[in-house]
Amino acid sequence: MSTELSKLEQVTQELKKLKTLNRELEAIIESSYDVIYITDKNGVTLKTNSAIERITGIPKEYYVGKNVDALMKRGILKSSVTHKVLKQKRSVSTIQYNYSGKETLITGNPVMNDEGEIEKVVTNIRDLSELNELQTALKKANELNNSYKQEIEKLKSSTKKEEDVIITNHQMKLIYEMAERIADVDATVLILGETGVGKDVLAKFIYSKSTRAKQGNFIKLNCGAIPSNLLESELFGYESGAFTGANAKGKPGMFELADNGILFLDEVGELSFELQVKLLRTLQEKEIRRVGATKTKKVNVRIIAATNRNLKEMVLNGEFREDLYYRLNVIPISIPSLKERRDDIWPLIQLFLTQINHRYKKDKRIDVKLNDFFYRYNWPGNVRELSNLIERLVLTTQEQEIKIQDLPLEYRESKNSSLAFAELMTLKEAVELAEEKVLSLAVQACKTTYEIADALNTSQPTIVRKLKKYHLKIKE
Structure with missing residues (x-):
């Protein structure tokens, strides 16, 4: 009993x-x-x-x-x-x-x-x-304050306009927080990332937050867009009579124009070996010599370089100087692709649509299904591709509402899987790719490693180990 x-x-x-x-x-x-x-x-x-x-x-x-x-x-x-x-x-x-x-x-x-x-x-x-209503209210408030902003701009010593920066993704917030911390040191920055992820935007952000913004200019040079035989004179300038067709008075180079400011070398991996030697000497000695000159000139320039190529691999292949690589790679910053920070897509759409509507005096809006497509698409061209596509749609569609059927044919025919296997790989690599994707979704949805373990039906120590392996953090 x-x-x-x-x-x-x-x-x-x-x-x-x-x-x-x-x-x-x-x-x-x-x-x-x-x-x-x-x-x-x-x-x-x-x-x-x-x-x-x-x-x-x-x-x-x-x-x-x-x-x-x-x-x-x-x-x-x-x-x-x-x-x-x-x-x-x-x-x-x-x-x-x-x-x-x-x-x-x-x-x-x-x-x-x-x-x-x-x-x-x-x-x-x-x-x-509710978010859309807040966006509309914010737009009206910005328009109301536009006259004050114009007056403030007139008072600024610099006439350069800082580009809009969307920082929603947690990893991007950490990147821009670090960029602001190192804005006033003179160490060289190397920005890495796929084409179109916003390397130049980050470089301009660093410049805008530095004291150099009040002392000198932000000068950008695309090392891959200028023939190598002309690039030296563009970088270092030339004296009068240095070569046939040269300006009779000579011409200052990008280093001189960026004196006391920042020189942004985009696609630095495209520099020829000869120019790599001269750039290294300039970084070491902080002085330049114009083409055809006999004297050197001191310059106070901070270098920010960027590339979408693997410079370390290029060093191993003998395509890039190792000593220059370590000179440039003092503060490396790697920007994730847009498909790795999908929480930035919706705010970027709103930003670009507002800007493009204003620029072309349009009042277009985006259909909910097209918004969903934008969220799922993998964006091989990243932020630049997203901006260009929205501009194209605003200019080519007749109706006020842009719909998914208005997409260009190459987008409508895309399989567009968010978990895409672009090339043949081992089963282990495929499993790791799928595992990383599932964990990426989990850290967005769950608040603790215990919740993730419960949702994925595994142990908490396993989740901690896997998150560390894929460099993932729970969203705060």
């Missing part, structure tokens, strides 16, 4: 614990500003929170027990992220208008059982309409 009572008491205690945990879980879900929507593997709604009433205007009790198919038939949902998650067996994000006409970002995440099968789908719904 006493044994039975003991078991009953134990069961009672366990029941109390479960009730307490259930209340805590209910409180956590209910306190979320975003909609949390949970369905089973058949698409039947198990639970949602009150935030859904703010976004859709329909009481949350209405959804419980209803299948997402029935909600689609009623017109409450246009498409189901739950179905996509069940079909693709991975996290899925999309942008769509909901029942009440509000633009929403919807992300569905699968919950796996011990057999690796999906037993539930947890969907997060964020209202983008």
Whole structure:
């Protein structure tokens, strides 16, 4: 009898614990500003929170027990992220208008059982309409203050306009924070990254935050755009009569024009071996000699170099001087590609659309499906490609709303997978690529390594080790 009572008491205690945990879980879900929507593997709604009433205007009790198919038939949902998650067996994000006409970002995440099968789908719904309203209000405020900005610009000693910088991604924030910290040191900076990621924007940002912005100019030279036989005179200048066709008075080079300022050498990996020697000597001695001159001239120039090539590999192949590489590589900064920082895509779209509409006196807007395409596309040309495509669409479309069918043919025919295998690779490399992608999504969705371990059905120490391996950090 006493044994039975003991078991009953134990069961009672366990029941109390479960009730307490259930209340805590209910409180956590209910306190979320975003909609949390949970369905089973058949698409039947198990639970949602009150935030859904703010976004859709329909009481949350209405959804419980209803299948997402029935909600689609009623017109409450246009498409189901739950179905996509069940079909693709991975996290899925999309942008769509909901029942009440509000633009929403919807992300569905699968919950796996011990057999690796999906037993539930947890969907997060964020209202983008409020962000759009804030964007409109900010635009009006900026227009209101435009006259004050113009007066301030007149008072500035420098007439150069600082380019707009979008810093939403956590990794990009760290990069720009470091760039601001090293703005006033004279050490050489080497910016690495794919074509179009914004290397020149970062270089101008460093210049704008430095005291050199008040003392000298920001001069950019594209080392790959000028023939090597002309590049030396462009860099170092020339004396009168130095060569046939030369200006009779001579001409200062980029180093002289950038004196007390910053010289940005873009595509530095394209420099010939002879110019690499002369550039190294200039960096060491801080003086230049014009073509055809007999005397040297002291210059106070900070060098920022950039390349999309692997300079270290070029050194090993004998294509780039090792001593110059280490002179340039004092502060290396690597900018991630746009597909590695997708949270920057939406703000960049808004920025470019606003700028291009203003430049061409247009009032175009982008359809939600096209926004979703932009978010999923891998952007081999990065930020530059995104900017150029938006400008092209604004100028070539007839309607005010730009839709996905307005895309050029080469974009519409693209398979455009966010997890793309561009070339043949080993199974180990393919597994690592997929693993890194899943973990990248997890650090965006989860707040702790324990949550990630639970979501991915593995141990917390394994998650810590994997995050360290792929240099990933949980989003703060």
